[in-house]
Amino acid sequence: MKKILCALAIVALIAVSPVFAGGQQEKEDGPITITFWTHEDPNRTEIEERYIAEFEASHPNITVERVTQSSTKIQELVLTAFAANQGPDIFNMSIEDEYAYIVNGRVAPVDAEAAGYSSTSSLVGSYLEGSLDPVTLDGKVYGLPLELTNWSLYINKKVFKDAGLNPDTDYPKTWEEVAEVSEKLVIRDGDIVTRRGFDFRYPYYLVSMVPMVEQLGGQLISDDGKKAIVGDEAWLSFLEYMQMWGPNGNNLGSPTYKNARKLFNKDNNDIAMAMTGLYQQGRIRADNQEFYDSGEWMVVPFPVFENAVNDTAACYYGHYYMVNGQKSAAQQKASWEFIGYMLSHGEEYLKTVNIIQPTTELLESETYKNMPYSDVFSADMERGHVVYFGEESAKLQELIKGAVESVMLSGVAPQKALATLRAEAQELLDDM
Amino acid sequence: MRQKTKTKSIEKHLSHWGITFVLPSIVFFSLFNFYPILNALYTSFFKKKVLSLAAPEFVGLKNYIYLLTSANFWNSIRATAVFTIGTFLPLLLASLIFAVFITSIKRGNKFYQMAFYSPAVLSSVVSAAIWLLIFDPRGLGNQWVNNLLGTHGTDHNWLADAMMVQLSTMIVYFWKYIGYFIIIFIAGLASIPKSLYEAARIDGTSGWQEFWRITLPLLKPTIVLVSIMSMLQCLKTFGIQYLFTQSGAPQDPINVITMNIYNTGIRDHRIGRASAMSIILFIIMLVFTWIQFKSSKSDEVEY
CATH class of the missing domain: 3.40.190.10 (Periplasmic binding protein-like II)
Known part of the structure; x- marks a missing residue:
């Protein structure tokens, strides 16, 4: 009987498999x-x-x-x-x-x-x-x-004015200024940040963070496509900056806070600056027409590091x-x-x-x-230039995310995070 | 002799009906359980990309060798082990204690059953969404703990710190599933004959002795069932970890095997390697289930 049952199960499997495997093609003239x-x-x-x-x-x-x-x-x-x-x-x-x-x-x-x-x-x-x-x-x-x-920097003028800053002259042009201005804009309750000056768009490391490395002379992949994570000093400076940004540094923001781009539309004194595209204007209009019409927001160029060797904007x-x-x-x-x-x-x-x-x-x-x-x-x-795209781009983004998070949140030294990132990215590249 | 043949024929006839009734389940189970397992086993021996239309390359045990020498995979084993031990043991113990408590009270036990069970009906997405609000730096998590400990303004980094994010996933899982196991224990407790307690009371036993000498031994099949179910569920955990990482939590501390399988197969398109991981997880689950069954059979109690 067991044999019969097994045979029946196999027959049933074979019988139904075309249902799952088949596709429907339309008739040419229908x-x-x-x-x-x-x-x-x-x-x-x-x-x-x-x-x-x-x-x-x-x-x-x-x-x-x-x-x-x-x-x-x-x-x-x-x-x-x-x-x-x-x-x-x-x-x-x-x-x-x-x-x-x-x-x-x-x-x-x-x-x-x-x-x-x-x-x-x-x-x-x-x-x-x-x-x-x-x-x-x-x-x-x-x-x-x-x-x-592409993304540039949206600024809520009201938050700037509330912190005693003039948005037209005090908006940040460099990443160092982004940190300085954010320190003036941030409001904390103990360790808890209740208003952020600026925060990054953390899931999109290839679009917004790789250009920061490139400004400092680094590269994600070498020109010949054979070497991953090029330019140690650039990557280290970038990771040190992110370490400074996070809760274990100057505590200006973190991936675990609410998405800055979405909060920006609400205009509820939560965030002063967010990085996003032209499409954001349609979203501000849909979410908060009053804010859109108020003239209390503006867009400024993507910042660069003071010691940048390349003037690169977001991808x-x-x-x-x-x-x-x-x-x-x-x-x-x-x-x-x-x-x-x-x-x-x-x-x-x-x-x-x-x-x-x-x-x-x-x-x-x-x-x-x-x-x-x-x-x-x-x-x-x-x-800017087009974002890195390739069969392994999602995995590469995940590796950069891991490196940034480890220095920002887990107290890993930038040197160690860089070594891990380089080894894993190179392994990925070699396996492609 | 003739009578025996006739009886056998009736039994055979009845068994045919039994088989007819279970056949749909067998087909269903074969289709959705056995076939994927066998297919995953077969795929695990190939270097196969999800989107590739080219024939996959046979690589033998290379996927397994890669995984067993990969720090990333061993981190997933660690994350899964930490989560399973940190969740399934408290779940088992607390659900047993709450079940005994609920059955022992005279009024309001239905309310308690419902209150404990209600999170189990929520999907992982909803549960994670609720707890993401609680664990937000400005959320209730920090407020409760700071009020309790008098540490105003401290951010406990529920989702940011490597240790805390592991604890956070355990808390959510515990909250979500404890009611489910309480209900199973309550059913197990209800099946113990009342006469045994009455006899014990006549003999002058205390409540504590009743629990250790009657309840616990006779509840053993339920304990085994709950421990296997909860352990397997913990080993298969995915939704909460996935949603937490999507909301900015660091991945490495909570990169459990199932999430690694998902990322390897869906994000990285390496379906052969992902299949090898799922086979390893399957073997781990099989071994632990077998150990639990074996250890529970050594001192069975009957009444």
């Missing part, structure tokens, strides 16, 4: 359904739902199913879906997370004609130089940017729309048509969601130039 996974953003949802309705009206045989996921969860949902060969037709994530899909042949090259361009070269020519580099492999372009973002990163290469040719074509249609509304994305699609047309438009502080972001973008 109705087409496109699944479109993207991260939550209420402002985008509003306009993209309208684009879907308009697109479906002009393409009666195509249905678009838009599914939103949390911005922190979408990476693993897309990954597991692709692992099971059940990925969506269209998706977007940050380039650090998307690059692996290109190198592993999971996404289709852009169908320039379907996306509304006469050729691939005209498509490339219509975008800001270099903005398509992260999605270009062997001469083929694999994604179109939903947004290209910019892109979210690119990509199309699943495992779908039928008809689905891929329909997907690029829909992406092209959405991206033809660059000005509306900018006005409604405050995200920048890096087309030369948009960046030269009056709409962009008239956006508050767009000149600061443009200047910082010129000083």
Whole structure:
């Protein structure tokens, strides 16, 4: 009987496995359904739902199913879906997370004609130089940017004035000044910080902290791509700065305090400075219209160290729309048509969601130039470069996070943290 | 002889129905438990990236050798061991004490059962979210402890300090699961015949003697069940550690094996290495369960 049971169980397993393994391909000439996974953003949802309705009206045989996921969860949902060969037709994530899909042949090259361009070269020519580099492999372009973002420093003028500072003249230009000004702005109840001057965006080490190291002459990866964590002195100075910043140093902030960027919108005397992108303006407007209209906030350039050898600003990163290469040719074509249609509304994305699609047309438009502080972001973008992207970028970011946290929170000496970081990053690089 | 054959035939007939009824469960269990285990074992011998469409490279035991020589993996073993010992023993002891207390009181025991059990119905995400607010430097955690110890303004670094963050995960887990095990102990206590206590009282035993001589020996199967369940749950802990690290807590002190598996498989895309880790965790759990079963069978008590 046991044998019969085992046999039955195996038969059942075999019988149901196609249910899990199978994928559905649309017929070439039949109705087409496109699944479109993207991260939550209420402002985008509003306009993209309208684009879907308009697109479906002009393409009666195509249905678009838009599914939103949390911005922190979408990476693993897309990954597991692709692992099971059940990925969506269209998706977007940050380039650090998307690059692996290109190198592993999971996404289709852009169908320039379907996306509304006469050729691939005209498509490339219509975008800001270099903005398509992260999605270009062997001469083929694999994604179109939903947004290209860089960060500058937002300042709440009221908090500055409350601390007796003049925001127009006293705003920090160097990292040393960020610490000095923060010390004047911070309010503590014993050890507990109740108002911070500034705090970092801790999960995003590649975007905002690697440039700090680069200002001091260090590098994440050497130019030839063979050596990890280049320039010991630069890395040590950076780690010493972070050690000084944390609760065991001058106690100016910590990764365990609430996200500075989110607190900034509330304008409740919690935080004076936060690092974020142009898109923050849309979020301030949505969260706190009164603060947005008050004129009590401003944006200043990304600081540099006093002894900087490179004038580098925060890295910019892109979210690119990509199309699943495992779908039928008809689905891929329909997907690029829909992406092209959405991206033809660059000005509306900018006005409604405050995200920048890096087309030369948009960046030269009056709409962009008239956006508050767009000149600061443009200047910082010129000083910066694209964020490090590679198959192992998430792991590298985790290693830097470990080093920073160990000096800030666990009392590890910067030299020891650096040695650990270098060894682990090199091992990772050698294994690639 | 004929009668015996007939009886056997009825038994066989009935057993067929039994098998028919359990078959869906067996299929379900095979599909969602055995198949993933066997698949993980097979995958653990390959160098396989989640997104790669190329055939995975057979590497034999290399993934296991890498893990057993990796400081990162041994740190995960340490974090898991510290968490399991620091959580499962207090859970076992406290849930037994509270269960005995609740069954011994005449009024309000339903209220206590409900109050203790209510956190168990919350998801790990909700539990972690509640405790993240408590452990915030300006949250209730610092306020309570500072009021209690008279240490105004001290930040106890619940989520920042390496030691404190380990303690914090234990506190949340203890809070979340104690009610669940209390209910199991209460069910175990209810199954002990009242006549035994009555007989013991006639013989003049004290309450303390009743507990040590009757309750504890006869509750042994429940204790074994709770200890195995709580230990296995502690070894598989993930949600709280994951959510704490997502909120800025340092990863190394609470990088338990399951979180390492998740990060290796999902973040780093190394599914072969992650599979090897899950097989090692599976073996650890199997060994501890076997040891607990063996040790509990040595002095079984019946009534």
